[in-house]
Every structure is written in structure tokens, then in C-alpha cells.
Amino acid sequence: MRPLPAPDVLAMRDVRVTFGGMAVLQIDAFQAEPGSLWGCAGPSGCGKTTFLHVLAGLLKPDSGAVLWGETDIAALPEGARDRWRRETVGMVFQDFQLIPELSAVRNVLLPATFNSWTVDRSLRARALTLLREMGIARPDTLAGALSPGEQQRVALARAMLARPRLILADEPTASLDRATAATVTDLLQDTVRRSGATLIAVSHDEALLDRMQHRLVLNAGRIAS
Ligand SMILES: Nc1ncnc2c1ncn2[C@@H]1O[C@H](COP(=O)(O)OP(=O)(O)O)[C@@H](O)[C@H]1O
Ligand SMILES: [Mg+2]
Numbered sequence: 001m002r003p004l005p006a007p008d009v010l011a012m013r014d015v016r017v018t019f020g021g022m023a024v025l026q027i028d029a030f031q032a033e034p035g036s037l038w039g040c041a042g043p044s045g046c047g048k049t050t051f052l053h054v055l056a057g058l059l060k061p062d063s064g065a066v067l068w069g070e071t072d073i074a075a076l077p078e079g080a081r082d083r084w085r086r087e088t089v090g091m092v093f094q095d096f097q098l099i100p101e102l103s104a105v106r107n108v109l110l111p112a113t114f115n116s117w118t119v120d121r122s123l124r125a126r127a128l129t130l131l132r133e134m135g136i137a138r139p140d141t142l143a144g145a146l147s148p149g150e151q152q153r154v155a156l157a158r159a160m161l162a163r164p165r166l167i168l169a170d171e172p173t174a175s176l177d178r179a180t181a182a183t184v185t186d187l188l189q190d191t192v193r194r195s196g197a198t199l200i201a202v203s204h205d206e207a208l209l210d211r212m213q214h215r216l217v218l219n220a221g222r223i224a225s
Contacts, residue, residue, distance in 0.1 A: 007034040008069040008088075008165055010055065010198055015064030015074075017050055017221075025050045025061070025221045032198050032214075034165075037189065039209035040202045042218035048202040049094055051218065052168045055200065056089050057081040068166070086111065090159035090197075094170035096151045098158075100144025104136055107143050108158045123161070130157035133187055135180070148175040153184060160191050167192055169201040173208055185211055 010032040017025035025047045032038055040048055053059040054066060057073040066073040068088065073081060085091075098107045108127040113119050131139045134153035136146075143154060152175040159167055172188065173181035185208045192199045203209055217224045 008198075009033060009067070010166060010200075011065075011067040012054070013065040013067070015054060015061045015066065017047075017054060017059065017061050023221060025054065027051070027064070027223060030216070030223065032200065034198055035193075035196045036198055036214060037192060037212040038198075038200045038214045038216055039212035040200060040216045040218065041204065041209055042224070046218045047221040048218055049170055050221075052091075052170055052200065052202055055166075056091055056168050057085050058091075088165050090162065090164035090167045092152075092155050092159045092167075092169035092172050094174075094202075096155040098143040098151055098154060100142065102143055103140045104131060104143055104146065104150075104154045105139040107154055108139075108161055111158065112162050127157065127161055130160055133157075135183065149177065149180060152176060153180075156184060156188065160188075163195050163197075165197050167197050167199045167201075169199070169203075171202055171204065173203065173205045178207075181205060182207060 012027045012030040015025060015027040016023060040051065042048055050059065054061050061074055064074065073084060076084060099110065105127050108131060109119055109124065112123060128139055131154065134157050136150060136153055143151060146154065152172065156172055159169065173184055176184060189211050201208060201212065209215055
């Protein structure tokens with residue numbers, strides 16, 4: 001019998017990030033169990049986006065360890081860190097980071113097809129399904145022509161495409177009206193639960209935060225509660 005893969009615990013130990021000599025993130029200890037759902041809140045400028053970018057391996061901390069199972073992401077060379085991120089993380093950026101000249105469905109497929117010219121038919125079908133579930137009626141529309149709320153939903157579909165083990169979402173409902181935010185929160189929670197992924201969602205949206213199992217509040221770069 002094949003052994004089950006080791007569950008991937010996400011953790012930070014003694015992480016420090018400074019910008020221009022100013023400490024913006026100081027996390028002594030944080031741990032998320034596999035499949036756990038976290039809401040991360042705190043005032044503007046308290047370090048939420050920085051926290052997510054460090055977890056994603058997009059930003060190397062000045063010191064400390066960022067652990068995914070046994071792997072210290074912060075200690076990996078850049079190429080290995082990029083590969084780890086591609087294979088493991090679904091990221092929803094605060095500013096979406098869509099390519100305006102590409103269609104919605106192309107944007108969703110982009111990270112998964114980074115290294116190849118051809119798109120697997122089942123992957124394209126999954127992209128279209130995710131977009132439909134997100135309420136994007138016309139997947140061939142250029143991303144630049146979509147409203148901010150639609151762009152946010154395309155960014156969410158893109159993050160979920162490759163069934164990542166870790167989903168990091170930066171204010172994923174901030175551009176949505178209340179009804180759409182509720183639909184997207186349902187879908188996000190449902191998808192994450194079914195896939196067993198770990199979710200860390202930065203948000204000011206109480207309805208979203210209430211749906212998470214844990215809440216992490218940051219203040220001036222530190223865990224307040
Ligand atoms: N690239 C950067 N260079 C300098 N300062 C930065 C940079 N990114 C963020 N900061 C600063 O770090 C602090 C935390 O920012 P951020 O993580 O974006 O906060 P939040 O997402 O909670 O609003 C802020 O004071 C911000 O101005
Ligand atoms: Mg932010």
C-alpha cells in the first residue's frame with residue numbers, strides 16, 4: 001500500500017520583515033493545520049498583504065522560517081520557491097493582477113499554461129466551469145473590459161484552477177456587492193472544503209470572516225489575537 005502523503009502544515013517562526021528599516025511584520029509563531037480556514041483582519045497598513053506575500057514565497061523575510069510541511073520556503077533558492085508556489089499556491093491578489101488584453105478564460109488558464117503553448121481540454125473545461133460558477137457569463141470578454149467585481153471573480157477562478165493545496169486570498173470580496181460577495185464566499189468555502197486545501201483570506205468583510213474557522217487579527221505587523 002502506498003503511504004499517504006504527509007499533511008502539509010503551514011507555519012511561520014520568528015518572521016521579521018522590514019521596509020527601509022521599519023519593521024512591518026513580526027510574527028513569532030503562526031500555524032495553520034491542513035484544511036483549516038483562516039480569516040485575517042486588521043486595520044489598513046497593519047501588514048496583511050505583506051503576511052500573505054511572505055506565506056506565498058513572493059517576499060523573502062529578513063529573518064525567520066516559513067514552513068510548508070518540512071520545507072522552509074524562506075530558505076529555498078528563487079527558482080525552487082517559484083516552482084513550489086506554482087505547484088502549491090492559488091493566489092488572489094488585492095489588485096487582481098489580470099492581463100487586460102487577454103480574455104477572462106485566458107487569464108484563468110495563464111498560470112497553469114505558463115510553460116506550454118497547448119491547453120489541455122479538460123483544464124479549459126474546468127476554467128469555463130469555474131467562471132460560470134463565479135457568474136461570469138461571457139468568458140471570452142477581455143479582462144480589461146470587465147468591471148472590478150467581475151475581475152475579482154476571474155482572479156478567484158484563476159486561483160482555484162489547479163486545485164492548489166494552499167489558497168491565499170487578499171480581500172477577495174472587496175469589489176463585490178453584498179449579494180455577490182455572499183455567493184463568492186459560499187463558492188470559495190465550498191471549493192476549499194471539498195479540496196481539503198488550507199485557506200487564508202484577508203478581509204474586512206464580517207460575513208466572510210464569520211465563515212472561517214479561525215480569525216487572526218494583525219495590528220502594526222504583530223498578531224493581536
Ligand atoms: N514595497 C514596500 N515598500 C515600502 N513599504 C511597504 C511596501 N509594502 C508595504 N509597505 C508598508 O508596509 C506596511 C504594511 O503594508 P501592507 O502589508 O500592504 O498592509 P495591509 O495589507 O494590512 O493594508 C505599510 O506601512 C506599508 O506602507
Ligand atoms: Mg493589503
